Amino acid sequence: MLKLPPPVWALIYVLLTLAISRQLGWPELxxxxxxxxxxxxxFIPWALPVWAAVMFHRAGTEINPVSPTNRALVVDGPYRYTRNPMYLGLVLATFGVAIWVGAWPMFLAPLALFATVNWVHxxxxxxxxxxxxxxxxxxxxxxVRRWV
Incomplete structure (x- = not known):
């Protein structure tokens, strides 16, 4: 699971739940x-990963969490409030897609993404x-808390 980054998992989960929703006839809540x-x-939660990426760039370190070396521990910007602003943004974005579509299977995407990043990554x-x-x-x- 670590070979695929969380944004790829987010896309996989959204596409999978879209397919399930379509197959079930778009069962709305x-x-x-x-x-x-x-x-x-x-769309608004994407500000968190962008802000975090800016902080990494300013610190002169890598964004890739599986990099063998990171030059700095970033604790400013959104990292003052959550240790995982990029993942929080992704989970909120997938939740937004679920609300946008309205079909109950779509709510499995943010749950699956949360589980993947919280217990694997x-x-x-x-x-x-x-x-x-x-x-x-x-x-x-x-x-600082893991999520919020």
């Missing part, structure tokens, strides 16, 4: 779809960062 809210939630990345940054990373873990 009561009160949905909400296209305006869904579109907003599908993040533990691997945190172990790597702990090895690389030691006590500094442990202090950061104590100050």
């Amino acid at each position: 009561p009160g949905l779809p909400l296209p305006g809210l869904g579109i907003t939630l599908a 993040i533990p691997f990345e945190e172990a790597k960062m702990r090895r690389q940054f030691g006590a500094t990373f442990d202090q950061y873990l104590a100050r």
Whole structure:
């Protein structure tokens, strides 16, 4: 699972749930779809990954979490509020797509993405960062929550 980055998993999950929704005849949840809210939630959360990427660039380090070396531990910008702003943005964006489409199978995409990053990608990345940054990373873990 680590060979595919989370944005690819997000796309796979959205496409899979779209196919399931289509196969089931687009079974809507009561009160949905909400296209305006869904579109907003599908696009605004992309500000988090962009902001995080800018912070990585300013720190002169790599964005790729599986890189053998990262030059800096980024703790500014969105990283003051969440340890995973890029993943949070992806999960919120897939949730926005679900609200936009309104079919209940679509809500499986953000759940599957959350599970994939929370229990596969993040533990691997945190172990790597702990090895690389030691006590500094442990202090950061104590100050900032994984999600929000």
